[in-house]
Amino acid sequence: MSAGPARAGPARPAVPGRNPLRIGPVSGVWHPRTAAVCAALLLVSAVLMCLGATRGDFPLPLTDVLRVLGGGGEELDRVVVLELRLPRAAAGALVGFALGMAGAITQAVARNPLASPDLLGISAGAGAGAVTLIVLGGAAGPLALLGVPAAALVGALGAALLVYLLAWRDGIDGLRLALIGLAIAGLGTSLTTYLLLRANLTEATQATVWLTGSLNGRAWDSVLPLAVVVLAVLAAAPVFGPRLAALQLGYDTARSLGRRVQLGMALLVAAAVVLAAGATAAAGPVAFVALAAPQIALRLLGRAAPPPVTAGLTGAALVLAADLLARTALPVELPVGIVTAALGAPYLIHLLVAANRRSNA
Amino acid sequence: MIQPSSRLQADRLTLSYGGTEIVGGLSFEVPPGMITAVVGSNGCGKSTLLRGLARLLRPSAGAVLLDGKAIDRMPTREVARHLGLLPQAPSAPEGLTVGDLVARGRQPHQSWLRQWSPEDEDVVAQALCWTDMLDSADRRLEDLSGGQRQRAWISMALAQGTDLLLLDEPTTYLDLAHAVDVLDLVERLRDDHGRTVVMVLHDLNLAARYADVLVAMKDGRILAQGHPGDILTSELLFEVFGLSARLIEDPVSGRPLVVPLGGSRAARRPAPA
Incomplete structure (x- = not known):
């Protein structure tokens, strides 16, 4: 018997909706709408980055920003744009991209549109790590040398690892992972609250700002590590993309398609954790982006489970827009996390209501 | 002509869920190029057997052999190139x-x-x-x-x-017209495309109508196996399902058709068909 249905007769009709894209041995499918949406999101993000670069203590007209980006401009403008404003914009874009992508992966693995990397304990772990350093590290101790982002990273990865190990029972199951994650997140939050109660005023203020999620004062040195993480995960996309597609059909189907379910789960959870932990280390826990970006991307694309890259681009545009709003809406500058939380909370309620209506229908 | 040999076999296969034995020491050869329907009452182990054959469950004893090799020692991908599975109520x-x-x-x-x-x-x-x-x-x-x-x-x-297809209750939740539609497709796959199909079916009459080989299971064991016309008797139905029924000839296919006696007479042994 042949390896597949026999190839006989005249040219077979193409499969509607699956446009081939083939170069040599490389083959794939491209969706015109996905390509258009991604291009539009890139454009919106670029515009938002430029607009963001005009704002600050030293306002610059857009033309000057564009001149600097084109390689010209005056010396002072160059310093302001390239050393102060652009790192912040890049940090915003990367944080949004990483959170959106992590959210899309988590929602696909948990097979639940309300899932986010927070369910893996990332934000709570990062918060506990960062606040531990701020409160117990003091101004100069050996802990202080570690730096808040590194402490947040350690906290986030530690919490995620703990969740994964505790949820392991002959393998990982999406629901069990989420429940253990909630418990660990609760533990991390309690630890953070306890430390805040012990802290003095300066430490408590610093900790609270960090816990809100802010892009304020981000320089290139906090952008680069996150850029490396995002590029590494993107490079691994051919490895985890098909696994994600198989796991979306359920564990039994994934296995019958020749996928090792536990290996796939581990790879995908690791990708989501690294992305979310990297983003949180760079900007603090920016609320709701990981939850909302995949769902917005889904509606933009009008197809199942948005590709993580589209969700990432949506997240980038979302964070950049929120950061611009945070800096322009009020006379005082707000942390970006306040805006995403203010926008995200009603959205979460909308999702819950919609899900509830569907299950009652 | 050489008789084609079975590619998929269960060899003294024991399958358990969390220490509870569901299928006990069962041996079975999937007849090549045919439609096999596994029937039995709820909890008899028919879906478990299918999951075992599909390598979704590791045997606690015995083995499932694909082309003579123990399937749980083969790479998942290799198995997937020979064995297709449609799980029960799949979701997307x-x-x-x-x-x-x-x-x-x-x-x-x-x-x-x-x-x-x-x-x-x-x-x-x-x-x-x-x-x-x-x-x-x-x-x-x-x-x-x-x-x-x-x-x-x-x-x-x-x-x-894949030449081998395992279908776990492919007609569940379907109304009769759609169920017949799906089973007609299964028949075409056998006749026109040489596929070997093993399916778990709830509906006895559809199983008797479409299967070349009917496998009746109870308590994790095979009670009878063979052409529906040869093995379906009212005694077997009572033994397998606790069902009192009369069997008549299906006027369309000539296969046996199960007519339950039902009601207050259900407890009595039926008259021979």
Whole structure:
């Protein structure tokens, strides 16, 4: 018997909706709408980055920003744009991209549109790590040398690892992972609250700002590590993309398609954790982006489970827009996390209501 | 002509869930080129047997042999190139199109770089033609009728390009017209495309109508196996299902047709058919 249905007769009709894209041995499918949406999101993000670069203590007209980006401009403008404003914009874009992508992966693995990397304990772990350093590290101790982002990273990865190990029972199951994650997140939050109660005023203020999620004062040195993480995960996309597609059909189907379910789960959870932990280390826990970006991307694309890259681009545009709003809406500058939380909370309620209506229908 | 040998066998297979033995020391050869229907009452182990044959469950004793090799020692991908499975009540993310679902059946044959080769496209288009779903390829699964949706899932298993297909209750939740539609498709797969099918079926009459070989299970063991016309008796029905029924000849297929006696007479032994 042949390896597949026999190839006989005249040219077979193409499969509607699956446009081939083939170069040599490389083959794939491209969706015109996905390509258009991604291009539009890139454009919106670029515009938002430029607009963001005009704002600050030293306002610059857009033309000057564009001149600097084109390689010209005056010396002072160059310093302001390239050393102060652009790192912040890049940090915003990367944080949004990483959170959106992590959210899309988590929602696909948990097979639940309300899932986010927070369910893996990332934000709570990062918060506990960062606040531990701020409160117990003091101004100069050996802990202080570690730096808040590194402490947040350690906290986030530690919490995620703990969740994964505790949820392991002959393998990982999406629901069990989420429940253990909630418990660990609760533990991390309690630890953070306890430390805040012990802290003095300066430490408590610093900790609270960090816990809100802010892009304020981000320089290139906090952008680069996150850029490396995002590029590494993107490079691994051919490895985890098909696994994600198989796991979306359920564990039994994934296995019958020749996928090792536990290996796939581990790879995908690791990708989501690294992305979310990297983003949180760079900007603090920016609320709701990981939850909302995949769902917005889904509606933009009008197809199942948005590709993580589209969700990432949506997240980038979302964070950049929120950061611009945070800096322009009020006379005082707000942390970006306040805006995403203010926008995200009603959205979460909308999702819950919609899900509830569907299950009652 | 050489009699084709069975490619998939259970050899003294024992399957357990969390220490509870569901299937006990069962031996069975899947007859090649035929439709085998496994029947039995709820909890008799028929779905468990299918999951064991599909390598979704590791045997606690004995083995499942694919071409003579123990299946649980073969790589998952290798098994997926020989054995297609349609799980019971499979679920897909909202918004997934038929084409995208069926294309995922190519996964065992794909690589990092090769995600949609001309061969993939040919095989997927062919699978969609066989199930008469090509025109619906860009429709969303949730917009289809139950029967169409099931045909889409079967297309996915077909796109795997395996000679062996295992279907776990492919007609559950379908009304009779759609169930017949799906089973007619299974028949075509056997006749026109040489597929070997093992399916778990709830509906005895549909099983008797479509199966070449009927396997009746109870308490994790096979009580009878053979052509429906040879093995279906009212005694067997009472033993397997606790069902009092009369058997008559199906005027269309000539196969046995089960007519339950039901009601207050259910407790009595039926008169011989």
